[in-house]
Structure formats: structure tokens, C-alpha cells
Amino acid sequence: MTCTSCGNLRPCFHSTTDSPRCRACLTTPEPCTDCGRTKRVVARVARGPFCENCWEAAPEARKPCEDCGKVERLFHFGRCRRCAGERHLRWLLTPPDGRPRPELDQIAAALLDHNPRRALLYTRESKEAARLLNDLASGACALSHEALDARSAGHRRDLAVDWFRSVLVAAGLLPVRDEYLARLERWIDYKTAALDDPDHRQLITAYARWDRVARIRRRARGKPIAASAADITQVQISKAVLFLSWLISQGERLATCRQEHIDLWLTSEPHQGPYAAGPFVAWAVRSKFASGISIPTRAHRVSYRPLDADERWKIARQLLNGDSFETKDRVAGLMVLLYGQTPARTCRLTTAHVLHDEDSVALRINKTPLRLPPPLDALVLQLVDIAHSHEHTVNSNELNAPWLFPTQRPGRALTSSRLATRLRNIGLPSEAGRCAALLDLCTQMPPAVLQRLLGISPMAAERWSAGAVRMAYAAEVARRS
Structure with missing residues (x-):
């Protein structure tokens, strides 16, 4: 069509509006008619240009679909998202002989039931995703995890293929597996295959398979393992590879390495994190590949200054009563500020951890359920409703229940690093807030009760209780003086 901005005859978007635009003109930001913010324009009508968020709610965007007649925002060619997605997916999943196959219909139905808009975008923008569907239709690619893994060259990841895999797992078309562990094992194969020295390849393979991965299992x-466990293991294996290469540059092998070489490795090289090679050196000594060497554990005692009490309760009141934050951010922030939970424990919560009856709402963090006060209980129930509407059938957790903090991929929860980043974006330092919450709770209940409610270890509960006593004593001395 002819673009109404540049006047060129090009493939245009938003052809159902009064002014279709090509891709180049879509990227030019302009003031939105509705909100007034300068953003990328997605539609133009008689009233003026609209940004994407305002166009979702604009009455001009809702028109009847040519196929199903449903009145909603049309995607392209006069069709709604589901009809356009079904038309496109049926075209990609048509076998060469034209005969219908039930498994292909199940794949199309699973993608459309989860998110037709995302399925359309991935199949149109990702060549690998479109090629995958064509190969599934022709029989060149089997419907299995192994066949999908084989399509990833080396350690690269295709986000579209990962999303398709998660949708098929949630629909029950593929078996549930530990995706982080499977990705780690593929990365180990890629990392060891890239080593030129056969002795080093054998050492790293044995260390990765029989020490690091076995320990994780x-x-x-x-x-299922956490994403952080896989990330830490990758760092340790990479540092072991770097340590062996450094020994070669020094004219030494692992069997001839001495403690003076270890000291030189720790002090003279500009590389980051030389202490991460410590597990590999310890394993090599245990396995008789080396002797008389060790890398000491680096003192990694990080002390966080607790959040000020006034600042803590100010942020808590904003999260409890303000509607400017998303529900998941409000609940996660309150779990940190009120109950001292880490983002790693919070992101692993499912709807099965929420206990709801006529009188109260409780959260089972540990053995003893924790009763939630209002309005936090209403926020948690709202999060449960969102989680149930987000998930479908199969989930990759031991309780087979929807995650309280899901992602766009079905069956996958937010990672701890991503949740901590979201909390920092709303002005909440998670570690400082957690320190302040635990020190406050230790002044109100014994360590044993704290352990049963919050799931922290007995030793940690005793340390936090001792820290609360010291802070109370210091405050009392300051008041006296």
C-alpha cells in the first residue's frame, strides 16, 4: 500500500486505519493525541496519532472481524488476532501433501490458545520459528525436546523457539523437564567441544559432569533447579577452563602446579573472580590430578546497612495503598519489607502456597502458615487470580501449580535477579529492606518462632536475634547520652 507519511509504495502496517504507515515511518515518535506523550505512533485517525497503549483502548480501534465478527482491535487484513494467527499458522503447518494431521492441529491450537498475538509476531519476525513450523509440518523435525535442542547451534538461544517449546510443554504436547538443567548440559557440551587440548577436554568434562552437575542434582x-544455580556453575566451569589455559601460558600443567603458581594466579592476573576456580582445584586434588595446592575461600562478607525505619514504613505504605505499581511488585516488595524474604524465595512461590478460607488468608512460607493482614491478603488473592488466568495446564514445579510471579513463557517463573531489578526500579533496595525487616521481627518474637514462620535456618535466626539485641542496646545508650 501507499504509506501516508512518506508516500512510497511499501509493505504497510495498520492498513485498517485511515493512514497506513511503512516500517520506517512507524519508528518516528510523535505526540499522542490521547496521553500527550511523545511516543511511537501505531495508528492515525481523524482525531490524530495514537501511541500503542492509547490505541488499545481507543474506540476507533475496535471493528468487527471479517471472519468471526468479533468486535475488537484488528490485527491485519481486517481480521482479529486469533483469526489472523490461525490463518497464518495453518499456512505454516500445512503438510506438503495437504493431508490434515491431528498433531499439527494440536500445535496450532496450543499456540493460539496461549497468546495469538505473540505467536503471530514470532512466526513473522523470526525466520527460525517459521522454519521450525514448516519442518514440523513436513516431518523434517520431530516433536521432541531432542529435536528442538538440535536446532540450536552451539550455545545460542532463539527466544522464539524457547517460547514455542514452553507453550507446547504447557499444553502437554511435550514432556515437562528441568529447562535450566538441560540448558546447562547443552552449554557444557559446547564449552568442552571448543577445547583443543584433549587432556583439558577430559578434565573439564569430568569436573563439570561428575562434580558440578552431580552436586546440583x-x-x-x-x-527443578534455579536459574542462579546454573549461572554460578557456568562461571565456575569457565574459570576452570581459564585457569588451565593460564597454566599452559606459564609453562606448567595441572600435575606440576604448585602453590606459588596458585598465589601468582590470585594476585597477578587482571581477570575477574580468580577465586571461582577454587572448586575445580579442590576437585583436582581429591581426584589425584594435582597435589599440594588449594585456593582459599575468599572472604565474602557483605554487610548491608539496614533501611531506615521511617523510610521502610514509607515504602510499605506506598505499596499497600498505592495503585501506581503492578500487583506483583507490590506483593514482592511487601514480602521483603514485612517478612524479610529474599527475591529468590519469593519468586518460587506458587498458588499452592496460598491458603484461603472464609476468615483469613495465609501464606505457607515454611511449616507454619503465616497469616496475612489486610490489605496484603487482598493483594495476594489478586495475584492468585492473575496467576490462574496466566497459566494453562502443565507447570514446571514440584506442586504443578501456577507460579505467583509468572513470565510470558508458560510454566516459567521470574528469576531472582529479575525480581530484584524490578524492586530496585520502584525504589526498594531488597537487601537493605530485608535486613531492617528481620531485625525488627527479632525484637518481637523468639528465634524459634521466626524459623518456623519464615523458613530461615536456626543459626541465621540466632544471628539476627543477636544483631537485634545489639542494635537495641546501642539505641538505649544513645538515648541515655
Whole structure:
């Protein structure tokens, strides 16, 4: 069509509006007619240009679909998102012989039921996603995790293929697996295959498979691992590879390495985190590949200054009573400020941890359920409703319940780093807020009660209680003077 901004004959978007625009003209920001903010224009009508958020609610955007007749914002060619997505997916999933196959219909239905708009965008923008659907239709790619893993060259990830995999798992078309662990094992294969020295390749493979991955499996006890565990393991394996390469540059091998070489590794090299090679050196000594060497554990005692009491309650009141934040950010922030929970524990909560009856709402963080006061209980119930509407059938957690903090990928929860970033964006330092909350709670209840309610270890409960006593004593001395 002819773009109404530049006048060129190009593939245009928003052809159902009065002024279709090409891709280049879409990126030019202009003041929105509704909100007044200078943003990217997605539609133009008689009233003026609209940004994407305002166009979602604009009455001009809602028109009847040519196929189903449903009145909503049309996607393209006069069709709603589902009809346009179904038309596009059916075209991609048509076998060469034209004969219908039930498994292909199930794939299309799963993608459309979850999010037709995202399915359309991925299949149109990602060549790998469109090629994947064509190969599934022709039989060149089997519907299995192994076949999807084989399409990833090396350690690269295609976000569209990852999203398709998660949708198919949630729909029950693929079996549930620990995706972080599977990704870590693929990364290990890529990392070891890139090593030129066969002795180093054998050492790193044995260390990664039989020490690091085995340790993760033991600690997980059959449950899905966290993203942070996979990230830490990747850092330790990468640092082991770097340590072996550094020994070669020094004219040494692992068997001839001495403690003076370790000291030189820790002090003279500009690389980041040399202490991360400590687990590899300890494993090499235990396995008789080296002797008489060790990398000490680096003193990593980080002390956070607790959040000021007035600042803490100010942020808590904003989260309890303000509507300017998302519900997930409000609940996560209140779990930090009121109950001293870490983002890592908060993001692993599911709807099965929420206990609701006619009288109260409780959250089972540990063995003893924690009764939630209003209005926090209403926020948690609202989060439960959002989680149930977000998830579908199969979830990758031990309780098979929807996550309280889900992502756009079905069956996947927010990572701890992402949740901590969201809290920092709303002005809440999670570690400082957690310190202030635990010190306050220790002045109100014994350490044993704190352990049963919040799930912290007995030793940690005793330390926090001792810290609260010291702070109370210092405050009393300051008042006397």
C-alpha cells in the first residue's frame, strides 16, 4: 500500500486505519493525541496519532472481524488476532501433501490458545520459528525436546523457539523437564567441544559432569533447579577452563602446579573472580590430578546497612495503598519489607502456597502458615487470580501449580535477579529492606518462632536475634547520652 507519511509504495502496517504507515515511518515518535506523550505512533485517525497503549483502548480501534465478527482491535487484513494467527499458522503447518494431521492441529491450537498475538509476531519476525513450523509440518523435525535442542547451534538461544517449546510443554504436547538443567548440559557440551587440548577436554568434562552437575542434582533432590544455580556453575566451569589455559601460558600443567603458581594466579592476573576456580582445584586434588595446592575461600562478607525505619514504613505504605505499581511488585516488595524474604524465595512461590478460607488468608512460607493482614491478603488473592488466568495446564514445579510471579513463557517463573531489578526500579533496595525487616521481627518474637514462620535456618535466626539485641542496646545508650 501507499504509506501516508512518506508516500512510497511499501509493505504497510495498520492498513485498517485511515493512514497506513511503512516500517520506517512507524519508528518516528510523535505526540499522542490521547496521553500527550511523545511516543511511537501505531495508528492515525481523524482525531490524530495514537501511541500503542492509547490505541488499545481507543474506540476507533475496535471493528468487527471479517471472519468471526468479533468486535475488537484488528490485527491485519481486517481480521482479529486469533483469526489472523490461525490463518497464518495453518499456512505454516500445512503438510506438503495437504493431508490434515491431528498433531499439527494440536500445535496450532496450543499456540493460539496461549497468546495469538505473540505467536503471530514470532512466526513473522523470526525466520527460525517459521522454519521450525514448516519442518514440523513436513516431518523434517520431530516433536521432541531432542529435536528442538538440535536446532540450536552451539550455545545460542532463539527466544522464539524457547517460547514455542514452553507453550507446547504447557499444553502437554511435550514432556515437562528441568529447562535450566538441560540448558546447562547443552552449554557444557559446547564449552568442552571448543577445547583443543584433549587432556583439558577430559578434565573439564569430568569436573563439570561428575562434580558440578552431580552436586546440583543432589541439592535439588528431584526438583527443578534455579536459574542462579546454573549461572554460578557456568562461571565456575569457565574459570576452570581459564585457569588451565593460564597454566599452559606459564609453562606448567595441572600435575606440576604448585602453590606459588596458585598465589601468582590470585594476585597477578587482571581477570575477574580468580577465586571461582577454587572448586575445580579442590576437585583436582581429591581426584589425584594435582597435589599440594588449594585456593582459599575468599572472604565474602557483605554487610548491608539496614533501611531506615521511617523510610521502610514509607515504602510499605506506598505499596499497600498505592495503585501506581503492578500487583506483583507490590506483593514482592511487601514480602521483603514485612517478612524479610529474599527475591529468590519469593519468586518460587506458587498458588499452592496460598491458603484461603472464609476468615483469613495465609501464606505457607515454611511449616507454619503465616497469616496475612489486610490489605496484603487482598493483594495476594489478586495475584492468585492473575496467576490462574496466566497459566494453562502443565507447570514446571514440584506442586504443578501456577507460579505467583509468572513470565510470558508458560510454566516459567521470574528469576531472582529479575525480581530484584524490578524492586530496585520502584525504589526498594531488597537487601537493605530485608535486613531492617528481620531485625525488627527479632525484637518481637523468639528465634524459634521466626524459623518456623519464615523458613530461615536456626543459626541465621540466632544471628539476627543477636544483631537485634545489639542494635537495641546501642539505641538505649544513645538515648541515655
